[in-house]
Amino acid sequence: MTTQTDTELGWGIRWPAPAKLNLMLRIVGQREDGYHLLQTVFQIIDLTDGLSFSKTEGGRVTLKKLIPGVKEEDDLTVRAANLLKKETGYQGGVCIDIEKNLPMGGGLGGGSSDAATVLVVLNQLWQLGVSEQRLMALGVALGADVPVFVKGTSTWAEGVGEKLTTIELPDAWFVIIKPQCHVDTGEIFSANDLTRNSKSITISGFHSGDNQNDCSAVVRKRYIEVDQALDELDEYGQARLTGTGACVFVQFSDRQSAQDVYSKLASDREVYIAQGLAVSPLHRQMSGLFNF
Secondary structure: OOOOOOOOOOOOOOEEEEEEEEEEEEEEEEOOOOOEEEEEEEEEEEEEEEEEEEEEOOOOEEEOOOOOOOOHHHOHHHHHHHHHHHHHOOOOEEEEEEEOOOOOOOOOOHHHHHHHHHHHHHHHHOOOOOOHHHHHHHHHOOOOOHHHHHHOEOEEEEEOOOEEEEOOOOOOEEEEEOOOOOOOHHHHHOOOOOOOOOOOOOHHHHHOOOOOEOOHHHHHHHOHHHHHHHHHHOOOOOOEEOOOOOOEEEEEOOHHHHHHHHHHHOOOOOEEEEEEEOEOHHHHHHHHHHOO
16 A cells, blocks of 8 residues: 655645735724724735744644744744644644745735745644635734735735635736835834725726825835835836835836846845736645645
8 A cells, every 4th residue: 555755745845935915005994993994905926935844743833943033932833833733622743944035024924924824734734624714714813914825816805804805916027125124014003194094996996006005105204215115116117015014016017027127126225026926826836735
């Protein structure tokens, strides 16, 4: 009888955790509990962190190497694995190895995507059988962006980020600048001058070009590095902020146009070039190995 190796079962191989861009962000209200009601569009892109998982004795969740400044128990990936254990009663342990490529604090969703990859992959490796909807619900407890990465498609999101609809987006390439600053999301959402009463739009309205980010003006006023990066990118197209930043981007319809701008900017600052994806590379890899 043939038995599958650990690699064939998904252990020890590299699993991608992709980044995202917010192509639009409107704040259309605020609940009594303080949470903001949003409309936003998440574009999955092909920049990724990488995670691998190895079996361990005992029931602890550990990291192979710590992220500087983050305690192991506070790391989102450890929290995600422990939450999945608690949800299902699974008793085993795991060691998580994170290859960190995405900039931290840039608004690209790296930490949330890492957590989603943990939920999705360990659900398979541990053969837990938790539904996607339940994984998304667990993700909400870890961060507002986690469910999008669990879902794994470009997405129109509403409410406090929990109402998700897959959206078709045109083929696109992006040049992204990461300014040398860290934007405090809590500071931006608590700012007195933040617009909180934008008119709701439809998906067709977004496709017609209504792609404002209500956080942009507040961030530009408080972070000169973001303001300067937006001005610089405006020379090449409509520069936009992703989420609350700090990353800013400009969109192109073809790779060569993006490559030309990337080449001009990449010498003296942190710049990325990325392709928009309809489906997360994590889900493509899951499908190839598990018929996911």
